[in-house]
Amino acid sequence: MKLIQCVPNFSEGCRTEVIGAIRGAMESAGTAKLIDCSWDCDHNRCVITMLGEPEAIRDAVIAGAAVAVKLIDLREHKGEHPRIGAIDVVPLTPVLNCTMEDCVALSYEIGRELAERFELPVYFYEQSARSERRKNLAIVRRGGFELLRESPLIGERAPDMGPNAAHPTAGATVVGARGPLIAYNVNLGTQDIAPAQEIAAKIRQIRDEGLGFVGVKALAINLRSRRLTQVSTNITRPECVSIYEVYKFVEKEAEAMGVEVAGSELIGAMREDAMIASFCNSIKLPLIPTSRILDTWIRSNLS
Amino acid sequence: MKLIQCVPNFSEGCRTEVIGAIRGAMESAGTAKLIDCSWDCDHNRCVITMLGEPEAIRDAVIAGAAVAVKLIDLREHKGEHPRIGAIDVVPLTPVLNCTMEDCVALSYEIGRELAERFELPVYFYEQSARSERRKNLAIVRRGGFELLRESPLIGERAPDMGPNAAHPTAGATVVGARGPLIAYNVNLGTQDIAPAQEIAAKIRQIRDEGLGFVGVKALAINLRSRRLTQVSTNITRPECVSIYEVYKFVEKEAEAMGVEVAGSELIGAMREDAMIASFCNSIKLPLIPTSRILDTWIRSNLS
Numbered sequence: 001m002k003l004i005q006c007v008p009n010f011s012e013g014c015r016t017e018v019i020g021a022i023r024g025a026m027e028s029a030g031t032a033k034l035i036d037c038s039w040d041c042d043h044n045r046c047v048i049t050m051l052g053e054p055e056a057i058r059d060a061v062i063a064g065a066a067v068a069v070k071l072i073d074l075r076e077h078k079g080e081h082p083r084i085g086a087i088d089v090v091p092l093t094p095v096l097n098c099t100m101e102d103c104v105a106l107s108y109e110i111g112r113e114l115a116e117r118f119e120l121p122v123y124f125y126e127q128s129a130r131s132e133r134r135k136n137l138a139i140v141r142r143g144g145f146e147l148l149r150e151s152p153l154i155g156e157r158a159p160d161m162g163p164n165a166a167h168p169t170a171g172a173t174v175v176g177a178r179g180p181l182i183a184y185n186v187n188l189g190t191q192d193i194a195p196a197q198e199i200a201a202k203i204r205q206i207r208d209e210g211l212g213f214v215g216v217k218a219l220a221i222n223l224r225s226r227r228l229t230q231v232s233t234n235i236t237r238p239e240c241v242s243i244y245e246v247y248k249f250v251e252k253e254a255e256a257m258g259v260e261v262a263g264s265e266l267i268g269a270m271r272e273d274a275m276i277a278s279f280c281n282s283i284k285l286p287l288i289p290t291s292r293i294l295d296t297w298i299r300s301n302l303s
Numbered sequence: 304m305k306l307i308q309c310v311p312n313f314s315e316g317c318r319t320e321v322i323g324a325i326r327g328a329m330e331s332a333g334t335a336k337l338i339d340c341s342w343d344c345d346h347n348r349c350v351i352t353m354l355g356e357p358e359a360i361r362d363a364v365i366a367g368a369a370v371a372v373k374l375i376d377l378r379e380h381k382g383e384h385p386r387i388g389a390i391d392v393v394p395l396t397p398v399l400n401c402t403m404e405d406c407v408a409l410s411y412e413i414g415r416e417l418a419e420r421f422e423l424p425v426y427f428y429e430q431s432a433r434s435e436r437r438k439n440l441a442i443v444r445r446g447g448f449e450l451l452r453e454s455p456l457i458g459e460r461a462p463d464m465g466p467n468a469a470h471p472t473a474g475a476t477v478v479g480a481r482g483p484l485i486a487y488n489v490n491l492g493t494q495d496i497a498p499a500q501e502i503a504a505k506i507r508q509i510r511d512e513g514l515g516f517v518g519v520k521a522l523a524i525n526l527r528s529r530r531l532t533q534v535s536t537n538i539t540r541p542e543c544v545s546i547y548e549v550y551k552f553v554e555k556e557a558e559a560m561g562v563e564v565a566g567s568e569l570i571g572a573m574r575e576d577a578m579i580a581s582f583c584n585s586i587k588l589p590l591i592p593t594s595r596i597l598d599t600w601i602r603s604n605l606s
Binding site: 001003005033035036051095096186243244247261262263264265266268269270271272273275276278279282283284285286288290291292293294295296297298299300301302 | 304306308336338339354398399489546547550564565566567568569571572573574575576578579581582585586587588589591593594595596597598599600601602603604605
């Protein structure tokens with residue numbers, strides 16, 4: 001059985017009835033299973049983690065997209081997180097018995113359906129990108145929905161599939177195959193955005209100078225409703241950087257500025273090896289094999 | 304299928320050929336599986352983690368004991384860790400489809416066989432104890448092999464099974480059923496034993512005053528061959544105290560004394576929930592369900 005993980009991000013994080021309708025449509029579409037549904041009103045975004053066979057994932061995404069196109073109007077959408085679409089981004093990751101190529105093929109299939117059914121301009125990113133430039137989600141999304149709708153999508157802005165104009169209410173969608181990524185946020189106990197901005201900038205700088213934090217993306221986000229600020233990260237190379245490493249850096253930098261870490265958040269699911277790496281890292285323990293986790297040993301050996 | 308975890312501790316941590324012979328005998332005895340074999344020459348002790356059905360566990364323990372009785376002579380044994388026997392302690396823990404009572408019954412069966420076959424005095428501890436006093440391993444083991452062999456084992460020292468005298472070379476054995484326990488050690492970058500002693504005493508004090516560290520046992524150990532010292536702990540209530548909590552306390556106390564933590568060690572296997580608790584604790588993350596670990600979700604739902 002081929003298993004693919006799909007983590008679509010929808011631009012709705014406040015209206016729980018809309019989130020529920022999207023989630024419900026995806027769960028009812030077929031055999032794909034929902035692993036997690038995380039949302040945040042300040043981000044104004046929800047992240048749904050699904051696992052299933054390629055066709056089941058396709059059906060779930062299309063079902064969720066149909067609801068999102070109907071219920072989300074980006075003209076009225078305000079949020080802290082960058083976005084260009086109601087169905088903002090649809091990442092696909094190989095999990096079991098399948099390859100990155102399987103996910104690339106599925107991304108093209110899903111992209112074609114999204115473009116045809118909903119008249120959405122579709123951009124392919126990461127492993128599905130058709131040009132170097134499009135690999136980077138931040139570049140594809142630059143300017144957000146507001147810039148996207150300003151003028152025809154031609155030349156450098158032309159989508160890979162679909163119409164040459166933003167959908168009036170649902171914008172555009174970015175679809176692509178990528179490796180496992182950990183969406184991990186550290187919340188700071190201050191309403192001043194400066195510390196989060198400074199820490200996020202330091203992480204990016206260390207990464208760009210090749211001094212660490214390989215593949216870590218970092219943004220500062222204002223969590224107004226919780227009176228906090230956030231260093232929001234994506235760990236795109238979990239085999240290189242552990243969650244604890246990111247946490248510890250943010251904590252140390254924040255403390256140096258007299259700011260306390262209020263807590264942290266893991267969005268969606270993570271792989272077991274990433275958790276073991278973080279666990280070992282946090283207590284200076286040499287990496288242990290998964291067989292030392294009794295439950296894992298039992299499930300692997302006695303099923 | 305009933306599954307029991309057995310973690311016998313043998314008093315040999317230097318001669319790898321002896322450790323190998325014990326381990327090999329246990330693995331060859333039947334269907335019980337070896338999960339881990341940890342040993343340390345300063346402790347002069349090895350800890351073997353086995354998983355299997357009750358009868359298979361019994362056969363493995365008896366097979367390992369036969370080798371240990373033959374190859375270990377406690378008269379020549381020196382080590383940092385308290386011990387009274389070649390087969391020093393045989394803890395049994397229910398893992399799957401079985402109860403503590405099953406483990407208690409198995410402990411009596413194993414105790415009887417050890418006593419009859421090898422003429423070993425056997426004491427039952429923890430859930431298998433036949434008096435309040437015997438519940439505590441430290442009390443049962445007080446004075447070590449040296450005190451044990453001094454005089455007949457009568458009155459308060461009378462074993463629960465077996466002869467009223469220590470085995471001349473293999474001492475006595477403590478057998479019992481208990482809940483899951485995490486053997487976790489933090490190593491300090493100093494040869495001075497005082498900091499480790501002070502930290503271990505503080506942990507015991509906090510525990511005894513009811514201020515935290517519920518069920519945590521702590522000892523200071525000299526790791527001469529590695530030029531380190533160690534705070535050696537048993538976390539007997541992993542649902543109350545996380546590994547990270549123990550690590551962090553030791554680190555903070557050591558730092559206050561100008562001592563660096565050199566690393567830490569996990570002996571044997573641990574349950575997944577204990578790892579998740581430590582992981583979340585280390586990054587101020589609210590406890591996540593096991594379903595958020597993709598591999599666990601897959602193994603639980605698709606097998």
